[in-house]
Amino acid sequence: MKIDSPKEPILFKQIRTGYLNQPFTIYKFRSMRSLGAVKTDNGTHYNWVGEVPDDFVFKSSNEATKLSKIGYFVRKFSLDELPQLWNVLKGDMSFIGPRPEIPAITKHYSTNQMARLLTKPGISGWAQANGRSEMNHGQKIEFDLYYVENCSLRLDLFILLLTIKCVLSGKGSV
Template sequence: MRNLQSQIENQSEKLKKPFQLACKRLFDLVVSLICLVLLSPLFIGVALCIYFEDGRPFLFKQKRSGLHDNIFAIYKFRSMKINPVESAEQKIQEKHYWENGVPDSFVFKTASLHNPNITRTGKFIRKYSLDELPQFLNVLKGEMSIIGPRPEIIDITKYYNETQKQRLMVKPGITGLAQVNGRSSMDHGEKIRHDLNYVRNFSIWMDMKICVKTIYQVILGKGSV
């Protein structure tokens, strides 16, 4: 944690762009409010599909690493069955895998391609990223931004090396530079490189380009699982 704090302090001047950060926060608030209002019928439709297929709850909360590695609960539409099956052996293998550092070749969602725990509704909302829509609530609360590195699972970030920890220097986002350059198909090393590029070169113009590319990818359902 000290090393992360030291990195934050060393790069704080590079990341200080008061006007652009203020514009980014205003953009987050306005767009989130608009989306929550305009997409409310879609929210209700997705919730009903989840309920009629697999009951309640239709929302899923999970702890993730946020800005400066602060923990928060991310909101998603539930895409997995209420009682998913995961073997103890798989958990042990993953823990052993990460304890030596998260390797660049690691691809977290490959196991999701044929996961029997994903519901029919879940497959659809994942394909078109509809499961991520409730995160506009996280944006309103100030825990996330619309654009930024995706919030990582705590069991992964606690094994980050010093370089990987640098992606925690900005607020996590609903979408980001890594997502528009491959989404779930890229490995961990590629994701980190894109995220660090965003952290080091953030600008409002970059955010706008990521927004446009995200809309394009969501419509086509490219790179998701």
């Protein structure tokens, strides 16, 4: 990452919404060419009436063009998530759970959508093991609520195995 853009920091930090709607700072390896190309929730305003729409998809269509060469590889195999082990050690996240969302989105959650915040966010989750970034918000919420309602060591181990398979294949990542 320092080779692609030597003046930029290696780590990307962003505020996310965690357990019980509490904000925390998430850490990731930077994968974009420059910080100027990285979207943050500063100034991002969603003008939804009511809750976050089911058909909402967070990733932009041109996001892949902003990735550095190293960043593409790092994202494809989810290596950008490794610094989140620090979030796990700090207690902000767990290994398995719903992925943390940015506050600009969670502030629009309905009561039903808010239920996904009843467990710690995870580095990987049921939604990621079933499609990574190939799903819309409604599908992600369904998977996350299933996890919250059925959380168990057995399910966590199953998600871990599916996550390893997804990461090694690189399917649905970029």
